[in-house]
Amino acid sequence: AQKVTQAQTEISVVEKEDVTLDCVYETRDTTYYLFWYKQPPSGELVFLIRRNSFDEQNEISGRYSWNFQKSTSSFNFTITASQVVDSAVYFCALSERNYGGSQGNLIFGKGTKLSVKP
Amino acid sequence: DGGITQSPKYLFRKEGQNVTLSCEQNLNHDAMYWYRQDPGQGLRLIYYSQIVNDFQKGDIAEGYSVSREKKESFPLTVTSAQKNPTAFYLCASSYGTSVDTQYFGPGTRLTVL
Numbered sequence: 517a518q519k520v521t522q523a524q525t526e527i528s529v530v531e532k533e534d535v536t537l538d539c540v541y542e543t544r545d546t547t548y549y550l551f552w553y554k555q556p557p558s559g560e561l562v563f564l565i566r567r568n569s570f571d572e573q574n575e576i577s578g579r580y581s582w583n584f585q586k587s588t589s590s591f592n593f594t595i596t597a598s599q600v601v602d603s604a605v606y607f608c609a610l611s612e613r614n615y616g617g618s619q620g621n622l623i624f625g626k627g628t629k630l631s632v633k634p
Numbered sequence: 635d636g637g638i639t640q641s642p643k644y645l646f647r648k649e650g651q652n653v654t655l656s657c658e659q660n661l662n663h664d665a666m667y668w669y670r671q672d673p674g675q676g677l678r679l680i681y682y683s684q685i686v687n688d689f690q691k692g693d694i695a696e697g698y699s700v701s702r703e704k705k706e707s708f709p710l711t712v713t714s715a716q717k718n719p720t721a722f723y724l725c726a727s728s729y730g731t732s733v734d735t736q737y738f739g740p741g742t743r744l745t746v747l
Contacts, residue, residue, distance in 0.1 A: 549733050561738035624676030
């Protein structure tokens with residue numbers, strides 16, 4: 517069955533520290549997509565990245581980087597030199613291309629709350 | 635500016651009343667979605683629509699209803715049959731199916747008094 521696990525419920529770091537948010541997924545499909553979203557205190561979900569199952573290259577965008585490893589079914593997210601503005605809840609999500617149920621189903625993890633203290 | 639708008643931001647309802655949450659998008663997206671978020675939880679899909687005049691139930695559709703008369707609009711009605719409606723409701727849209735990136739609105743926080 518589809519499942520996304522974010523084992524870290526809350527993380528607290530001091531500004532300028534590096535922090536990694538873990539995401540482990542389960543899927544029946546060979547074609548799937550993984551996403552990360554950021555939810556600041558205002559509540560709106562902000563899209564960060566989309567990755568398909570055939571592209572295992574790591575990606576870097578500024579202070580953000582993502583490590584996708586199919587062998588361990590993980591899609592971890594690292595923030596380098598964290599800043600107070602990075603404080604938010606971060607969600608990992610999974611979508612399968614050939615899921616037999618509702619095609620609208622984006623499966624979310626429960627989120628990791630990151631607090632960056634000055 | 636293109637985007638998704640939801641109104642109102644905060645909504646209070648008495649038990650036994652129906653209430654409708656608005657969602658509008660000007661991104662020219664075909665698909666629209668409604669999610670519910672409870673404290674400390676991820677998002678759960680209520681309803682989605684891939685085309686005008688068609689919509690499908692998600693995982694927790696009981697006690698909710700939707701319509702899709704226009705491409706830009708996907709209102710959600712929380713009916714009195716919904717046993718625990720207090721939650722944060724998020725609307726999203728995408729070009730096509732769920733494998734396309736979903737973009738979210740600012741959300742509506744519903745509280746039942």
